[in-house]
Amino acid sequence: MATAFDTEEAAGGARRGDAFGRWIGHHPIASLIIAIVLIFFVWLVLAPWPAGFEDVFGKKRLFINAVFNGVTLGGLYFLVASGFTLIFGLMRNVNLAHGSLYLFGGYMGYEAGEWTGSWLFSFVIAFICAAIVGIAMQFFIFRRMEGQDLRQTLVTLGLSIIFSDLMVWIWGGNAIQIDTPDYLLGPVPTPIVLAVKSNGEAVFLQYPLVRLVIFVASVAIGVGMWLALNRTRAGVMIRAGVDDRDMLSVLGYRVQLLFVLVFAFGAGLAGMAGIVGGTFQSISLGEDSHFLLVSLQVVIVGGMGSIPGAALGAIIIGCAEQFGQTYFQNYATVLTFVIMVIVLAIRPQGLLGRR
Amino acid sequence: MAVMQTTGLAPLGTQDLQRVGALSRWVSRHALILILGALMLIMPVVASDFILVQVFGWAMILGIIALSLMFLAGYGGMVSLAQMTVAGVSGYMITVFGVSSLPAISLFWPWWLAAPIAIAIAVAFGTLTGVLSSRTEGIYTIMITLAIAAAFFYLTLQNWPIFNGFAGFTTIPAPIAFGINWKHPVPLYYLILFFAALSYLAVVYVSRTPFGLALQGVRDNPRRMEAIGYNVIAHRVAAYAFAALIASIGGILMVWLNNQISPGSNGIEASIDLLIIAVVGGLGHPIGAFVGAIIYVLLRTFALDALVAVGLDGRRFQTLIGLGFLIIVLFSPDGVIGLWRRWVARAGGPGERSGF
Numbered sequence: 177m178a179t180a181f182d183t184e185e186a187a188g189g190a191r192r193g194d195a196f197g198r199w200i201g202h203h204p205i206a207s208l209i210i211a212i213v214l215i216f217f218v219w220l221v222l223a224p225w226p227a228g229f230e231d232v233f234g235k236k237r238l239f240i241n242a243v244f245n246g247v248t249l250g251g252l253y254f255l256v257a258s259g260f261t262l263i264f265g266l267m268r269n270v271n272l273a274h275g276s277l278y279l280f281g282g283y284m285g286y287e288a289g290e291w292t293g294s295w296l297f298s299f300v301i302a303f304i305c306a307a308i309v310g311i312a313m314q315f316f317i318f319r320r321m322e323g324q325d326l327r328q329t330l331v332t333l334g335l336s337i338i339f340s341d342l343m344v345w346i347w348g349g350n351a352i353q354i355d356t357p358d359y360l361l362g363p364v365p366t367p368i369v370l371a372v373k374s375n376g377e378a379v380f381l382q383y384p385l386v387r388l389v390i391f392v393a394s395v396a397i398g399v400g401m402w403l404a405l406n407r408t409r410a411g412v413m414i415r416a417g418v419d420d421r422d423m424l425s426v427l428g429y430r431v432q433l434l435f436v437l438v439f440a441f442g443a444g445l446a447g448m449a450g451i452v453g454g455t456f457q458s459i460s461l462g463e464d465s466h467f468l469l470v471s472l473q474v475v476i477v478g479g480m481g482s483i484p485g486a487a488l489g490a491i492i493i494g495c496a497e498q499f500g501q502t503y504f505q506n507y508a509t510v511l512t513f514v515i516m517v518i519v520l521a522i523r524p525q526g527l528l529g530r531r
Numbered sequence: 532m533a534v535m536q537t538t539g540l541a542p543l544g545t546q547d548l549q550r551v552g553a554l555s556r557w558v559s560r561h562a563l564i565l566i567l568g569a570l571m572l573i574m575p576v577v578a579s580d581f582i583l584v585q586v587f588g589w590a591m592i593l594g595i596i597a598l599s600l601m602f603l604a605g606y607g608g609m610v611s612l613a614q615m616t617v618a619g620v621s622g623y624m625i626t627v628f629g630v631s632s633l634p635a636i637s638l639f640w641p642w643w644l645a646a647p648i649a650i651a652i653a654v655a656f657g658t659l660t661g662v663l664s665s666r667t668e669g670i671y672t673i674m675i676t677l678a679i680a681a682a683f684f685y686l687t688l689q690n691w692p693i694f695n696g697f698a699g700f701t702t703i704p705a706p707i708a709f710g711i712n713w714k715h716p717v718p719l720y721y722l723i724l725f726f727a728a729l730s731y732l733a734v735v736y737v738s739r740t741p742f743g744l745a746l747q748g749v750r751d752n753p754r755r756m757e758a759i760g761y762n763v764i765a766h767r768v769a770a771y772a773f774a775a776l777i778a779s780i781g782g783i784l785m786v787w788l789n790n791q792i793s794p795g796s797n798g799i800e801a802s803i804d805l806l807i808i809a810v811v812g813g814l815g816h817p818i819g820a821f822v823g824a825i826i827y828v829l830l831r832t833f834a835l836d837a838l839v840a841v842g843l844d845g846r847r848f849q850t851l852i853g854l855g856f857l858i859i860v861l862f863s864p865d866g867v868i869g870l871w872r873r874w875v876a877r878a879g880g881p882g883e884r885s886g887f
Contacts, residue, residue, distance in 0.1 A: 270670045272677075325670045326610065330810060330860045333803060337853035345847065465799040469681035472674050480671070508689060513682040517663060520675065524666045 224369045224378065234503070237370050240381055242502040243495065248387040250494030251394035252456060255449035256467050257474035258401060258486045259442030265418045265481025266438050268325050269318060272332040274446055275468030276339035281306040281447020282459035283347050286354050289451075295357040299448050306447025307440040314439040319432065340464050349461045354454035360386040390452050397445070398487050405483065414438060418481065473512055477519045479529025488527055564818070571724055580716040588720050588788055590828040591727040594821035595781035597808040599774035602734050605814040606743060607770040608750030613660045613676040615805045616683045617775045618782030619797025621653035623687065623694060625783050626792055631700040636693065642706035650779045657775020658768060665767035680802045687794040699793025706787075713787070723784055727821070730777045734817045737773060746770050807856045813866025822867050830855075 200207045221243060225236045260274045271277075285302035289295055313335065321327050363382035370379045405411035413434055416424045425431040446467075453459055453467070470493065475481075478489025496515050500508030519527060558565065575583055600614040629645035631637040638645075664675040687694040711718050737743045746766050748756045753763045786792045795801065804827065812823025834848050863869050 268670070270674055272673075326673075327860060327864060329670050329673055330806075331857060333806065334853045334857035334860060337803065337807075337856070338850050341847060341849035341853065465681065469678060469685075469799070472678045472681075476675060476678060480674075505689070507686070509682050509685040513679070513686075516678060516682075520663050520666070 221368065237381075238502055240368060240370060242498045244381075244383055244387070246495030246498035247491060248391045248494075249456070249498060250491035251391040252449060252452050252490075253470050253474055253494050254398060254487050254490035255394050255452060256446050257471045257478075257490055258398065258483055259445035259449075260471040261475045261478075261481055261483065261486045262401075262414075263439055263442040264475065266414060266421070267314075267318065267435055268323075270325070270329045270332070271313075271442075272329060272468060273313070273336040273339060274332075274442075274471055275464035275466070276336045276343070277306045277309060277443045277446040278450045278453065278467045279343060279459060279464040280309060280339065280450065281444075282354070282450025282454045282463075283343060283352070284447065285451035286352050286454060286459070289354060295355075295360075295451075295455075298354075298451055302447040302451050303444040306450070307444035310439045310443025311436055313443075314436050318439075319435070336464065336468070340461070343464075344461055351458040351460035352454060353458045354451060356386045356455055360389055364388070386455060390455070394452075398483070401483055410434075410437075473516055476516055476526060479526030482526070482528045482530070485526055485528035568728070575717045575720060583720045584716045584788060586828055586832055587825075588716075588723045590825040591723045591821065592781050592784045592788060593805070593808055593827065594824035595727055595730050595784070596778050597805055597812065597820035597824055598730055598734055598817055599776075599778040599781070600805060600809045601812075601814055601817060601820040602737075602777070603770055603774045604809065605816075605819075606738055606746050606750060607767060609665070609672050609767060609770070610806070611660065611664065611676040611771070611774070612673060612802045612806055613657070613664075613679045613683075614774065614778045615802040616680040616797050617653050617657040617660070617778040618785060619683065619687070619792070619801075620656045621649045621779035621782035622786040622792045622796060623700075624649035624652045625786055626700040627693060630706075633695060633700060636695060637700075646783055649783060650776065653779030653782060654772055654775045657778065658772040660775075661768040661771025665764050665771065677799075677802070680797070681799050684794055684798045687797070694794070697794055699791060699796070701791040714790075719788065723788070726780055726784060730780065731817055731821070733777070738817075742766070742769065804852075807852065811856060811859050811866055813868025815865050815872075816868050819866055819868040826867065827852075 221240065256274070256278055259277075260271060263269055263271050263274075281302035284305040285298035288301035289298040292298070313332075317331055317335075318328055321331070362385060364385045366381045366383050368381040370381050403411075405414060413424065413429055416429075417431060417434055421431055449467075450459060453463065473493050474486055474489035476489075477492055478487070479485030492515060493512055496512045497508065500511040504511070523529070571587070574587060578587070596614055596618045599617070600611060603614070604610045625642075625645050626637060628638050628640050628648050629642060630639055640648075660676060660679055663679070664672045667675060687699070688697050690696065706713060713719055713722055738747070745756065745761055746769075749761065749763050749766050756766075757763050785796065789796070808823035808827045809820055810823070811826060812821065813819030830852065831848070834851055838847065838851065859866060865872075
């Protein structure tokens with residue numbers, strides 16, 4: 177069986193550091209290459225590009241924007257995919273209605289924002305609404321067909337069809353844009369040099385504040401999830417359930433309650449991501465399958481059931497999408513697809529997944 | 532199968548009687564299929580052109596593509612959501628190599644050259660899908676094939692040089708070959724019927740060959756099959772290749788019938804609808820794919836009017852499909868075929884054959 181969250185992580189940072197050191201010891205050449213690539217990448221981002229460089233790679237502005245958009249998009253993707261992977265890791269349930277939860281959260285958040293005028297409050301509403309749907313799904317349906325992976329997946333498929341049709345009914349087919357609140361509106365200067373003018377004056381990158389804030393928030397959520405999984409009692413139960421849910425249940429823990437809570441949390445995260453997506457881009461008909469695809473790609477690349485894997489996969493897929501759109505528009509999706517194929521060929525369980 | 536037992540010593544009359552007996556046994560065992568086949572053959576006499584092509588033709592094409600999914604899922608245990616994509620690849624390729632209203636992209640090669648090339652490319656694509664997904668099992672297969680299907684959908688949507696973006700291709704008539712204009716309803720109907728019957732028989736045949744039996748063994752217990760010396764991965768990939776062959780034929784017929792192809796033809800929704808067709812029909816028997824397809828097409832064609840007639844919003848068709856699918860998955864996991872088998876077993880008592 178594939179087991180997900182690294183149990184080694186439980187012992188904390190010290191042993192984790194050891195594992196990292198061991199990996200470097202086992203793969204000296206690979207780690208050297210990775211280190212060189214990382215250093216080159218950091219140099220590409222921070223330093224002003226020398227003359228002649230822009231002839232080959234195009235404008236630095238394009239490159240930096242692709243990096244920033246890709247990483248912040250990765251933050252959004254992480255929010256969606258982490259719930260997906262959490263549910264999958266614990267319950268072996270490929271929730272194909274996850275994209276619908278995302279879209280539903282986005283619409284509910286939009287309604288709440290229109291009603292109260294508060295952007296932050298709409299996150300609470302979106303989380304609660306999507307979580308309630310998640311609880312209902314787990315309580316009324318999946319609880320009754322435990323262990324039947326394929327049947328559960330087919331049921332989520334049927335649900336996603338019904339949900340998307342009902343949402344078209346209520347909110348129509350037009351795209352809805354969620355307004356960025358005033359205090360996050362507009363670009364902020366960053367210390368990254370885009371170019372140096374002829375008079376020696378440096379041009380710095382201006383980047384939308386809201387995207388940076390959301391990225392920081394999703395990092396915080398990721399770190400919070402990691403801490404909750406590795407430092408709290410509920411986290412211990414979840415990790416134990418991932419490894420062997422029957423044994424956990426035999427030991428007298430209330431596995432069903434755990435399942436409902438995890439499903440609610442994963443669904444709620446997807447709902448919150450809906451608002452983020454509505455603020456970044458827009459929410460509309462068809463976005464549910466788009467974000468389902470994103471979740472699939474992220475967990476396939478990062479490793480199924482692994483939270484750190486979801487973070488890594490989200491950054492990779494986000495960047496691949498943005499770089500594809502910047503540098504070869506007609507084949508942008510092929511790039512993410514090629515990454516997926518390479519990962520599947522080398523590590524079928526995903527980069528940070530375990531068999 | 533009816534196995535003749537001839538002793539050689541028996542007088543001629545007995546042998547003839549045995550032969551007649553075996554034939555009648557075979558006929559009665561396959562009565563439903565034979566009646567169905569006869570009905571389909573004489574259909575053009577009674578049905579209008581619309582019913583002939585848009586209902587039965589379309590259902591048989593969806594049935595052919597769903598059959599490829601049924602083969603993978605029912606005999607191989609691999610639920611692939613990329614079969615509609617394989618059909619889409621062959622459909623797109625026949626427009627790229629063959630005829631369409633876009634001389635900038637289409638090469639206008641004759642059908643006997645374009646069709647084999649399209650099928651070959653689609654089979655290569657399907658086999659590649661198999662190579663990628665056969666290293667994983669169960670729900671992982673669904674995830675990977677869905678990701679592949681979605682990636683191809685977005686590729687066709689965003690790519691203009693080859694796939695002409697969201698507009699796709701129009702005006703791709705069935706060719707004129709052997710002196711027959713195949714775009715006319717009746718010839719087109721028989722063309723589709725021929726390939727539907729051919730692919731049905733091919734699947735039934737392959738499922739009984741040593742390869743088909745080994746594939747079913749792989750489905751039931753891959754580790755045991757591996758242990759007794761079968762190459763599990765090779766069997767799975769070969770199954771994907773065979774399924775891709777069937778799906779790609781369906782894809783070409785789909786383009787000829789619809790006269791167009793666009794990203795929506797092989798979109799995520801279409802892929803999921805195909806899975807619904809296969810599951811609702813039943814993954815236990817090849818005929819299930821066609822049963823599911825005819826139910827789906829009838830709903831798709833007439834549900835709007837029916838919903839309006841009972842005072843509901845006709846646009847809620849997808850909800851109806853989704854609900855029907857949920858009910859089937861929740862209450863009869865082996866689909867309509869399963870319902871039928873149980874009904875026959877109850878009506879005829881134990882020992883009675885189901886007709887399939």
